[in-house]
Amino acid sequence: MSTISREEVAHLARLARLEVTDDELDAFAGQLDVILESMKTLAEVNTDGVQPTSHAVPLVNVFREDQPQPSLPRDAVLAGAPDTAEDRFRVPRILDEEA
Amino acid sequence: MSRIIDKTAAELAADIREGRLTSVEVTTAFLDRIDAVDGTLNAFLHVDREGALATAAEVDAAVAAGQELGPLAGVPIAVKDVVVTKGLPTTAASKMLEGWIPPYDATITERLKAAKMPILGKTNMDEFAMGSSTEYSAFGKTLNPWDNGRIPGGSGGGSASAVAAKMAPLAIGTDTGGSIRQPGAVTGTFGAKPTYGSNSRYGLIAFSSSLDTPGPVSRNALDGALLHEVISGYDPRDSTAIDAPVPPVVAAAKAGATGDLSGVKLGIVKEFAEGTDAAEPGVIAAYEAGVEQLVKLGAEIVEVSCPSFTYALPTYYLIAPSEASSNLARYDGVRYGLRSGDDGERGLEEVMSLTREAGFGPEVKRRIILGTYALSAGYVDAFYGKAQLVRTLIKQDFEKAFEQVDAIISPTTPFIAFKFGERTGDPYQMYLADLYTIPTNLYGGPGVSVPVGLSEGMPVGLQVMGPVMGDDITYRVAAALESTQETLLADTAPEIEGK
Amino acid sequence: MTQQIDGSQARRSGLNDYDKAVETYEPVLGLETHIELDTRTKMFCGCSTTFGAEPNTQTCPVCLALPGALPVANKAAIEATIKIGLALNCHIAEWTRFARKNYFYPDMPKNFQTSQYEEPLCENGYVDVVVDGKEYRVEIERVHLEEDTGKTLHVGGATGRIHGATESLVDYNRAGIPLVEIVTKPVPGTGALAPEVAKAYTAELRDIVRSLGVSDVRMEQGSLRCDVNLSLNLPGEEWGTRTETKNVNSLRSVERAVRYEVRRQSALLDAGERIFQETRHFQETTGETRAGRSKEEATDYRYFPEPDLAVMEPSREWVEELRATLPELPRKRRERLQAEWSLGDKEMQSVVNADAVDLIQATVDAGTTPSGAVKWWLGELSRRANESGEELAALAITPKQVAELQGMVDDGRLNDKLARQVIDGVLAGEGDPADVAAKRGLEVVSDTGALEVAVEEAIAANPAVADKIRGGTHAAAGVLIGAVMKATKGQADAGTVRKIILDKLS
C-alpha cells in the first residue's frame, strides 16, 4: 500500500498538466514512495553548517553585457507552431482564469 | 582490418588529411554501414546522407586546396537526438517533438560544424534522456550489437550502439546520471562525461540542468580525447560554463597509451567495495582483472572512504526529477511540437494536459510526477534543498579522496547489458544501473568508462573518475588500460546480421 | 457573461459609503509594483526590448523557450535593480540568486517565471510620502528582479476580454523583458487617507525610478503595474484577511481601487460575512474590483533555485560605485524646486498632489515664470483634467504650449479670459496657442483708435456714470470698462480701456 493517495497524485498531475488515466494514478502513487524513501534516507544525514552545492565549480556573478543580438526571423519563430494566426501563436480559449 | 569502418577516428583523420582517403569515401562507408545494419539495430532516428556528404565534399575540396584543417576534419559523427541541430529533426526520442526542425544550433553542433565533421544523423535514446536502456524511446528500442536480445544501455543507447556496430567512428552523448558511461560499458565502447561546465549545455535539451553534461562516445580513449577537445571550452551562452582552459586530454591519452602509470595513485572506494553484492560476480571479476593490469603498469591502489556515496542515489532521485519537471513544462503544444485534443471546444488547460498525456511516455511522466511532488508545497527544503546539502557532502568526499589519489576507479555499472523488459517493471531496478556513475554527476567532476573485458560474453566497463577539471588523468588511465589489450574490445564484437 | 460568485455577494451586500466605512474600520494597505526596466535587451537574452514592434519579431530560442536554450543574466538589469534598491533605502544582498516560479500560462514560454524567492536582491527599505501635511513611512519589504510575460490577445469575444473569447493569440515580444518587483510591508495607520497614501506612494516610486533613468515608467504602456492589497479591521483588533487586486495601472486607479475595496469589504463585514483571501481584478471602466481565478485553489508555485544561472554576490565596491551614480532624488529635488519657485508648503503640496512637478518644471524651462506655470497647471488645466477624468500629464497640451500661452498673457496679447478660450483650441488639436489665437481671432484689441471709439460710445450711453467719474468717483469707471469689454467681445485690454476713460473724463 502506498503512502501517497490517488487524490494527491491527481492533484500533482493537474499541477503538472498531465491528463493521467486511472491505471497511471495507481502506478504513480506507488512509485512516489521512491521519493519518500529517498527523503527518509537523506533526513538521517547530518548537514548542519553545510552549504548547498548546485554546480561543480561555484560560479558567481555570471552576467552578459546589455548588447542587442539578432532575434530569429519571424518565419522561423512561427514555423514549428501547431497553430498560428495574425503572426501570433494561436491557442484555444483560456477558461476559468482571468487575464 | 582493411575496411574503412574498422579504422579509428584518429586514423581516419590522418588518412583524410594526408590524402589517402577522401572524406566522401569515409562518410559513404559509414552511411552504407548504417543502411546495412541499422534496420536491425535501430540506433538512428534520422540519417542525413545528403548533409553529411556535402560537408565531406567541402573537406575534400579544402584538402585539395591545401588548407589547414582541424584534427577531426572529414571524420563523420553521429549525434544524440537530445542535441539541437538546425534544419535537422531533433526529437529527444519523444512524440512531443516529432517533426520539430530546430531553427538554431546547439553550441556543440556549431563546434562540430566548425570542425568540419560530417553529421551522419541523430541517434536514438531514452525519451528526454530518462532511462538506462533506450527502451523508453518513443520510436522503438535500440539493440545491443553484442546480443540483439539485450539493451544497449541508456539513455544514450543509440550513440553507443552506432559506435559499437561501426556505423559511426564517433558520437555525441549526454550524461546526467551515467547516460554516456553506462551505454559505453555495456556495448564495449569508450565514453566520457567531462567536468560539468567544461562543455556547453546550450542547445542540449534539458533533463536535469545541474547534472546534464555532453561528451564523447568513441571506440578508444584517444578518439574520445580528440572529440573532447573539439567540443569543449567556455561558452558565454551557458551561465554554468567554466571559463578555463580545456584540460589537455589528447596529450594525456597519448601519454597513457605508452602503458606507463608509475607514480599514479588510483583510489578504490571502500563503500563501493563493501556494497559489491549489488554487482554481478562476472562484472566484479572482469573489473578486478583490469585493476591488476593497472597495477602492472605501475599504478598504486589506495583505498579511499567516501561514506556519502551511499546517499548518491536518493540525492539524485530528488534533484533530477525536480529539475526535469520544471524543464519539461515548456512542452505544452503552444510554440512547437505536438498539440493534441484541440477540437475547437476544449479550453487551453485541457488541451495542454491532453497534449502532455499524448506526447510523453511513461518514464517521462513518472519523473514529472516525482519532481512535481518533490517541489510541491512545503517539500522543497526537505527534498531539493536537503539533496543540495548532501551533494556538498558527496563533493567533500571526492575532494578528500583526491587529496590522496589522482583518480578513483570502479566498475562502470553493476551488471552487464540486461535483457529487454527485465527491469522496466520496477523503476528502482532500472535506477540501480547508475549506482557507480551518479556520484560523479553530483560532484561535477569527470568520469570515463573504458572496456575492461567480458562477462558472459558481454562487455564490462571500468570507470575512471577524476577531480573537477582534471579530465586528463581519466583519459590517461583509460588509454593505459587499453594498451594492455591486444585489440580494442569493440573490434571483437560479433558481426551483425543485416535486415 | 460569467457571474462571479462573490461579485453577486458584493452586490447583495452593496457598497458602503466610504466615510462611514473608515469611521468603523481601519484599513491596512500593501502594494506590489512591477516596473519594466528599459534596458536595451531582455533579461536573459539579447533580443531588443523596443516597444511596439511587429508581433514575435523580438524573440529568439531563449525567450521562446525552445528546447535546449539557456538564460544569461543582463548585467544592466541587475545594476538598475540595485540602484532602485539603494534609492529606496534598501539593504543590497551580499548573496542572492534567481529561482523558478512554476506555473502554466501560455504567455510564459518556459511555463516557469525566472524570478527570485527567499533571497531578493534588495530588502528592508522605506519611502516617505506626505499626504495632507502628514508624513507616512511606507516600508519596503523587498525589491527583486524577474522577467515579464508575453502578451495575449483574446479573440472572438465581444470586447476582446477573456470571457467569451473563442481563442487567444500570443505575442512573445514582451516575454523576458526585465521586470523589477517592489513589495511593501503592510502599511497600517493611514485611516481615511489610505487611497491617497497608496497613490502618493505609487507616484513617489514612479518618480524615483524615473529619476534613476532605469525605466521611463509609462503607465499607459504598462511599464508600471500595481497590485493593491487591502484588509480592514476593527480598531484594536487583529488585521483582517486581505484581498489582492491585480493590474491597477494608473495613479488614479490605485486610489479608486483602494476606495472600492474599503467600501466593498466593509459592506461584507457589516453583513457578518467573511473576506476571502483572493485575487481580484480592477475594472478600469467602472472602478470596481472583481473576483479572479477560483479562490479555493491555492497556487503552488514550486519555487526552487534556478539551476541554469549562477548565484550573485554583489561586491560592496560595486554597490558603492552604483550608489555614487544616484542622481538627485525626487524628494530633494522637490525641496530645491519649492525654494526656486518661491512656493509655500501648502502650495508645493498641491503641486505634488496634482502630479505637476515635472510639468511645471518643463514649463519654466520653456521660458515662463514659475508663478505663471503654477497658475495654469494647478488652475485651469487641473480643473479640465478633473472634468475629463484624465491625468494632468495626459492632457493634450504641452509645457511648451503653456509657456507660450503665458508669454502671450505677459505681452498683453491675451487676457486670462481669452487665454482660456485659446486652451480650448489647443486641447481641440487646433495647434499652438499663437495659431489658435490667430485662427479664432482671440487677440486683445490694442488698436487705441478703435478703443477710443468704443469708449466714446460707452460715455454717450451712460451719461450719469460719466458725470460721476468727472466728479472724481474713479471707481465708477468699472461700469464703462464693462460696456467697452462687452462691445469688443472681451478682446480689449482692461487696463488700456481704463486709462482712455480716465484721460477723457478728467
Ligand SMILES: [Mg+2]
Ligand atoms: Mg512577480
Ligand SMILES: [Zn+2]
Ligand atoms: Zn530572446
